[in-house]
Amino acid sequence: MHADDDVEHQIRAELSRVVESARSRRSLRERTEGGDDDATRRQLSELGILDAMLPDGPGLAGGGLRHVLAAVEEAAVGLVAPDLLVSTLALWTGLAAQPRPGELRQILLGPTAVAWPGVLAGAESVRQADRSVTGRLGYVPAGLSAQHLVLVLPDASGAVVCLVTLDNARREALPVLDLSRPAAVLELRSAHTRELGCLSPAELTRLRAAWLVAIAADCLGGMRAAHDAAVGYARQRIAFGRSIGSFQAVRHRCADMFVDVETTRAVVRGAIDAVDEGGEDVDALALAAASHAMEVFSRVAESSILVHGALGFTYECDAHFYLRRSYSNAAATGGVDRLRAELAIG
Amino acid sequence: MTGEPAALRAEAAAWLREHAPRFAADGPAPLSPFEVVDEARERELVELARRWQRHKFEAGWGALSLPTTLGGRGLSRADDVMFTDEESRYHVPTHVLEVTTRMVLPTLVHWSPEKRTSIEGIISGREVWCQLFSEPDAGSDLAALRTRATRQRDGTWTVTGQKVWTSWAHLAQRGYLLARTGADGHGGLTAFELDMAAPGVSIRRIRQMTGASTFNEVFLDQVSLPVDAPIGPVGQGWAVAMTTLMNERLAVGADQIPYDELRAEAARRGRLHQPDVAAGLGAIRARRIVLEQLRQQMVQSVRRGGDPGPEGSAAKLFLAESVLEAARFARWLIGPDIVVDDRWSQFALAWPGIKNAGGTDEVQKTIIANRILGLPKEG
Numbered sequence: 045m046h047a048d049d050d051v052e053h054q055i056r057a058e059l060s061r062v063v064e065s066a067r068s069r070r071s072l073r074e075r076t077e078g079g080d081d082d083a084t085r086r087q088l089s090e091l092g093i094l095d096a097m098l099p100d101g102p103g104l105a106g107g108g109l110r111h112v113l114a115a116v117e118e119a120a121v122g123l124v125a126p127d128l129l130v131s132t133l134a135l136w137t138g139l140a141a142q143p144r145p146g147e148l149r150q151i152l153l154g155p156t157a158v159a160w161p162g163v164l165a166g167a168e169s170v171r172q173a174d175r176s177v178t179g180r181l182g183y184v185p186a187g188l189s190a191q192h193l194v195l196v197l198p199d200a201s202g203a204v205v206c207l208v209t210l211d212n213a214r215r216e217a218l219p220v221l222d223l224s225r226p227a228a229v230l231e232l233r234s235a236h237t238r239e240l241g242c243l244s245p246a247e248l249t250r251l252r253a254a255w256l257v258a259i260a261a262d263c264l265g266g267m268r269a270a271h272d273a274a275v276g277y278a279r280q281r282i283a284f285g286r287s288i289g290s291f292q293a294v295r296h297r298c299a300d301m302f303v304d305v306e307t308t309r310a311v312v313r314g315a316i317d318a319v320d321e322g323g324e325d326v327d328a329l330a331l332a333a334a335s336h337a338m339e340v341f342s343r344v345a346e347s348s349i350l351v352h353g354a355l356g357f358t359y360e361c362d363a364h365f366y367l368r369r370s371y372s373n374a375a376a377t378g379g380v381d382r383l384r385a386e387l388a389i390g
Numbered sequence: 391m392t393g394e395p396a397a398l399r400a401e402a403a404a405w406l407r408e409h410a411p412r413f414a415a416d417g418p419a420p421l422s423p424f425e426v427v428d429e430a431r432e433r434e435l436v437e438l439a440r441r442w443q444r445h446k447f448e449a450g451w452g453a454l455s456l457p458t459t460l461g462g463r464g465l466s467r468a469d470d471v472m473f474t475d476e477e478s479r480y481h482v483p484t485h486v487l488e489v490t491t492r493m494v495l496p497t498l499v500h501w502s503p504e505k506r507t508s509i510e511g512i513i514s515g516r517e518v519w520c521q522l523f524s525e526p527d528a529g530s531d532l533a534a535l536r537t538r539a540t541r542q543r544d545g546t547w548t549v550t551g552q553k554v555w556t557s558w559a560h561l562a563q564r565g566y567l568l569a570r571t572g573a574d575g576h577g578g579l580t581a582f583e584l585d586m587a588a589p590g591v592s593i594r595r596i597r598q599m600t601g602a603s604t605f606n607e608v609f610l611d612q613v614s615l616p617v618d619a620p621i622g623p624v625g626q627g628w629a630v631a632m633t634t635l636m637n638e639r640l641a642v643g644a645d646q647i648p649y650d651e652l653r654a655e656a657a658r659r660g661r662l663h664q665p666d667v668a669a670g671l672g673a674i675r676a677r678r679i680v681l682e683q684l685r686q687q688m689v690q691s692v693r694r695g696g697d698p699g700p701e702g703s704a705a706k707l708f709l710a711e712s713v714l715e716a717a718r719f720a721r722w723l724i725g726p727d728i729v730v731d732d733r734w735s736q737f738a739l740a741w742p743g744i745k746n747a748g749g750t751d752e753v754q755k756t757i758i759a760n761r762i763l764g765l766p767k768e769g
């Protein structure tokens with residue numbers, strides 16, 4: 045059973061404060077045009093979120109995934125810290141490969157992008173030769189500013205994890221669906237790489253589970269916000285002399301969204317614990333969490349737009365930023381169907 | 391002249407085959423009305439639409455259902471629908487004139503046939519209209535609108551208020567305005583004709599979630615309207631508006647479901663013959679066919695002299711859900727490529743526009759439950 049510990053509680057509270065303060069300064073529309081402002085960046089870096097994952101002795105004795113994913117979830121509530129999810133994946137992947145401390149520092153300096161052909165779309169053409177990689181990465185979140193890229197390259201005996209230097213990469217900003225998470229196209233021509241380590245098939249499975257759960261946590265944060273906004277609007281918007289939240293069609297829509305959020309919360313937290321504690325059912329839990337979270341995030345975001353009427357169809361309302369995130373999250377991981385098929389058949 | 395419907399359809403199809411291609415916009419047909427276009431292109435499309443309307447009018451296809459005294463052919467509204475169905479096979483840019491020709495025109499003809507210049511302005515393609523109904527605090531509950539028109543001593547009117555979600559206001563010469571001239575509620579409303587260039591009218595464009603901007607906020611500050619501005623009798627605005635909304639339901643067209651484009655995209659990706667892809671496409675094609683038949687039924691009842699009636703709500707609901715289904719299928723088909731902002735991701739985001747325009751799902755369902763099923767009203 046997952047129970048909030050004090051650290052997790054504190055991380056959530058601190059991130060909520062960052063989100064609240066970002067919201068008070070600039071609208072989401074402004075933030076998606078210019079990214080987080082300096083104050084938000086400073087607050088986030090002072091929190092040292094990623095440090096929660098670091099080993100403070102031999103082995104992984106840090107907070108594990110749970111603490112950093114609490115931060116990922118809360119950041120997604122306000123769609124702040126666009127690079128936090130990928131930086132988390134990069135660091136977690138790096139740690140799994142047990143690199144030397146210097147290499148770890150480079151990942152931590154961030155933002156560090158990630159790529160894993162077959163797991164995250166857009167990296168299928170990447171090829172490794174000697175100490176370099178070549179290929180085109182069609183969709184790299186954080187790719188415009190990242191110094192490094194953590195690359196997982198599956199091979200016959202599992203996978204190698206490499207750290208790719210992006211000094212000479214050709215980068216092009218990509219017009220993206222998810223406006224709150226900028227991305228780039230990267231062209232790598234014999235980019236210098238360092239091998240961080242090799243992963244066995246079992247380690248790879250656990251790593252993949254962590255990636256899926258991280259994306260599910262991002263979905264959970266987004267759907268919480270979309271739901272809260274819908275309930276708030278349903279309370280306040282008047283039609284026919286009453287609050288629209290008093291019409292059964294709207295009430296039920298909001299209640300359906302609640303079920304979606306609570307079921308997701310349960311399965312995501314269960315999956316995080318399984319990853320942290322190395323449970324045997326980690327793979328199934330992660331696939332269930334990710335496929336459920338992706339599907340219902342889209343549904344909740346769609347509902348939230350509808351509760352807002354025509355306003356929800358415009359940039360005057362934040363609802364569509366969450367819909368964009370939801371559609372994008374589901375697509376980037378190859379779609380819900382693929383995860384479900386894997387859950388049933390393996 | 392009243393032709394036999396099938397013969398008229400064949401005649402229309404033959405005429406369109408010869409003339410429509412010359413007025414087709416270049417480039418691929420948009421996947422939804424909310425695809426992003428830049429301003430220069432938008433102006434081009436409006437001009438093309440107006441020239442096309444003029445061309446139809448001169449050839450006798452511009453206003454089939456209008457009485458001959460008003461420049462029409464005295465046919466049924468059903469024949470208009472037949473013609474627009476045939477017309478929708480071509481990529482002629484009619485959608486900027488949809489409010490003008492399919493909603494404002496029949497309203498004017500029904501309630502104010504004496505407004506000959508305005509009617510002539512529409513059928514000849516000279517003027518674009520917009521429909522100023524919704525307000526920030528009056529959407530589904532249209533009768534709550536507060537924009538006020540006050541009659542002056544000399545019989546002219548002064549209007550002050552705010553409208554919102556006004557499609558094409560930024561392109562329109564004339565506005566069809568619903569304003570309050572009397573007490574609260576349905577009884578205190580009057581419809582007006584408005585010159586959009588009049589002093590006191592200002593427009594702010596609103597950005598839609600696809601990135602397009604087809605509707606606007608319209609501010610009316612002490613705008614003066616002439617004595618003959620009302621459409622229909624003063625105080626009858628609600629009835630006038632209902633005529634418009636009835637006609638809006640007739641405008642529900644299957645062409646908003648881009649089946650051909652989805653099929654072409656599946657073929658382009660080499661996936662047309664995968665069973666799940668084909669089944670998905672088949673489901674969308676079936677919805678198009680169902681919708682066409684539903685419309686035929688409404689058209690039949692119009693031909694027999696009835697109104698489109700609340701059955702139109704079923705068509706509107708089914709259309710909006712079909713567009714959402716098509717958008718879901720597109721996301722599924724396109725897969726990871728949808729993360730990039732392009733015409734397909736814009737299509738994936740366009741469905742809420744169709745869900746809201748012309749009344750939300752909830753409102754349509756309430757009409758069905760109240761007016762067709764006669765169920766007790768919600769307390």
Ligand SMILES: Cc1cc2nc3c(=O)[nH]c(=O)nc-3n(C[C@H](O)[C@H](O)[C@H](O)COP(=O)(O)OP(=O)(O)OC[C@H]3O[C@@H](n4cnc5c(N)ncnc54)[C@H](O)[C@@H]3O)c2cc1C
Pocket residue numbers: 281283284288291292293294350351352353354355357489520521522523524525526528529530531554555556557558605742743744746747748749750751752753756
């Ligand atoms: C693309 C587009 C084009 C448009 N063009 C025009 C135009 O040209 N001219 C014009 O005047 N207007 C136009 N509109 C406005 C449109 O008519 C309104 O959006 C619509 O009537 C809904 O009103 P609203 O947006 O204020 O939503 P609201 O009425 O505020 O509704 C909010 C939510 O509450 C629900 N709700 C409201 N009342 C009830 C109820 N009694 N029971 C159950 N649920 C309820 C709604 O279904 C919705 O989910 C356009 C809208 C769009 C999206």
